[in-house]
Amino acid sequence: MKAKFYLLTLGVLFTFVGCSITQQSYDFFHHGTDSIKTNSDYKYVEHNVMGKAKTTIKLNSWNKLKQDMATDGLLSEAKSNLPKLKENQAFANMSFDILTTKKGTPTSAGVNVREITLEVVVSADIIEYN
Numbered sequence: 001m002k003a004k005f006y007l008l009t010l011g012v013l014f015t016f017v018g019c020s021i022t023q024q025s026y027d028f029f030h031h032g033t034d035s036i037k038t039n040s041d042y043k044y045v046e047h048n049v050m051g052k053a054k055t056t057i058k059l060n061s062w063n064k065l066k067q068d069m070a071t072d073g074l075l076s077e078a079k080s081n082l083p084k085l086k087e088n089q090a091f092a093n094m095s096f097d098i099l100t101t102k103k104g105t106p107t108s109a110g111v112n113v114r115e116i117t118l119e120v121v122v123s124a125d126i127i128e129y130n
Contacts, residue, residue, distance in 0.1 A: 021111055023102045031094040045089065046126040051081030054119035074120040082122060091124040 053074045072080070075096065085091070098120055104113040 019106055021104055021106050023111065025100045027098045027100075029096045031096075041130040042127045043130070044092075044125055045128045046083070048123055049083050049126060051078040051122045052119065053077035053081065054117060056115060056117045058115045059113070074118060075122070078120045078122040082124065083126070085126065086128075088129045090127055090129070092127045094122065094124040097121040097123070 055074060082091070098118070101117040101119075102111065102113050103115040103117075104111045106112075
């Protein structure tokens with residue numbers, strides 16, 4: 001009898017929980033060493049320093065929009081999370097990665113999106129001029 005009760009409870013949970021789908025897309029931009037003064041001697045001080053920023057947009061059951069705020073913009077916020085440069089230093093080989101994650105439930109017409117997360121990651125090397 002208990003086994004039937006547990007199976008029935010499990011079946012009801014699956015009915016109400018349903019399936020969820022997560023889709024992630026990726027885009028990037030790379031800015032090499034074009035603007036660096038190549039006629040001066042320099043050395044690499046640090047490799048692959050990173051700054052990150054993200055925001056999440058959520059639609060609740062009443063279709064009201066809730067969003068984590070990125071007051072200065074995601075790219076600006078990610079760049080401000082990079083380490084501070086010292087005298088005679090510059091960033092080189094800068095890369096910008098943009099990750100978009102959508103979460104929702106499947107429908108016959110596609111996906112009913114409930115949450116979108118945008119994340120910007122800025123990575124670079126730090127060089128120092130002699």
